[in-house]
Each structure stands twice: as C-alpha cells, then as structure tokens.
Amino acid sequence: MNDTVRGRCLCGATRFTARGPARWVAHCHCQSCRRATGAPLTTYVCFPAEDFAWEGDPARVYESSPDVRRRSCATCGSPLTYDAGRWPGEMHVHVSALERPADYPPRLHAYAVERIPWLEIHDDLPRYESVGGRGVEPMSYGPAARSGVQRG
Numbered sequence: 001m002n003d004t005v006r007g008r009c010l011c012g013a014t015r016f017t018a019r020g021p022a023r024w025v026a027h028c029h030c031q032s033c034r035r036a037t038g039a040p041l042t043t044y045v046c047f048p049a050e051d052f053a054w055e056g057d058p059a060r061v062y063e064s065s066p067d068v069r070r071r072s073c074a075t076c077g078s079p080l081t082y083d084a085g086r087w088p089g090e091m092h093v094h095v096s097a098l099e100r101p102a103d104y105p106p107r108l109h110a111y112a113v114e115r116i117p118w119l120e121i122h123d124d125l126p127r128y129e130s131v132g133g134r135g136v137e138p139m140s141y142g143p144a145a146r147s148g149v150q151r152g
Contacts, residue, residue: 005047007097008056009073009080015055016080018047018093025095025104026132027121030111036070037079037094040119044082044092045104052081052091108132112139120144 008015023046033042059071059080067085072078082092095101109115112127126138 005103006099007080007093008099009076009078009097011073011076011078013057013075014059014073014078014080016093016097017053017055018091019051020048022047022104023090024108025106027106027109027125028111029109029113029115031114032064033082033111034114034116036064036082040116042079043095043104043106045095045098046087046090046092049083049089049091052093108138115144117144 003019005018006015007017025043025045027041027043029041034040036042057074060074062070062072064070069081069083070079071081071083073080078097079094080097081094083090095104095106098104106123106125108125109121109127110131111129113129120143122143124142126132127140127142128136129139132138
C-alpha cells in the first residue's frame with residue numbers, strides 16, 4: 001500500500017502515521033514479544049523509519065534489552081512499535097494498532113520454534129526458526145502437524 005497509514009493506541013492519546021509500502025508483515029512468536037504484549041503472538045508491519053511519524057501524546061519508550069526499544073501509550077499502555085539497532089532504519093508497528101489492520105495480512109511466521117504449543121494457526125505461510133528473510137530457508141510451511149514438509 002502506498003497511502004498514508006494511520007494508527008493509534010486504545011485511548012487515542014498517542015497516534016502515528018506511516019507512508020510508503022510496507023517492507024514486510026509477520027507474526028512473531030518470540031517470548032520477548034509475547035511478554036511485551038501479553039498475547040500468544042504479535043503481528044508486525046515494517047515501515048521505513050523515515051516514513052514514520054508520531055502524533056498526539058509522546059509514546060513511552062522502554063528499552064527491553066540493549067538497543068531494543070518498545071513504544072507504548074503512556075496513558076493506556078497499548079503497545080505500538082518495536083525498533084532495534086539490529087534493523088536500522090525500520091519501524092516495526094503492531095498491526096493491531098492500525099486503523100485498517102486487514103490491509104496488512106502476514107506473510108510469514110518468525111521465531112516459530114518459540115510458538116506456544118497450544119496455538120496453531122492454520123495457514124500455509126512459511127515458518128522460520130528465527131527472523132527469516134533473503135537467503136534463509138523456512139523450517140516448514142503450514143501447521144505443526146505438517147512441519148518438516150517443505151515446498152519443492
């Protein structure tokens with residue numbers, strides 16, 4: 001999508017916009033993201049940091065580990081973004097905070113090895129042991145019952 005993307009926290013005090021096409025959209029199953037959100041997984045959409053802007057009340061910043069920043073609303077606590085030195089120039093936005101989350105369907109599962117066993121998403125998206133990306137082969141496609149089944 002090339003339009004302006006808008007999002008906000010639960011109470012509406014902290015808002016944001018992003019421009020330009022998303023670089024990727026992914027479900028993250030890592031323990032750190034689960035703990036930060038209180039959910040069994042989170043889904044992020046990545047925008048170039050230079051195309052991302054905050055509006056309204058400033059987001060609260062929590063450095064969850066060295067060079068990793070998680071931003072949330074200082075009023076209602078809604079998690080909004082993630083960025084890290086590991087991915088310079090990227091802003092990872094919680095899809096659930098977008099005004100139109102349906103416009104950003106996930107394309108992969110990251111950190112699938114950390115998935116909570118009782119959560120099974122029945123899609124055919126690639127599952128990566130860690131981040132995934134260019135030159136990295138997925139560990140499987142589709143549900144765990146079919147893990148190990150690779151596409152040819």
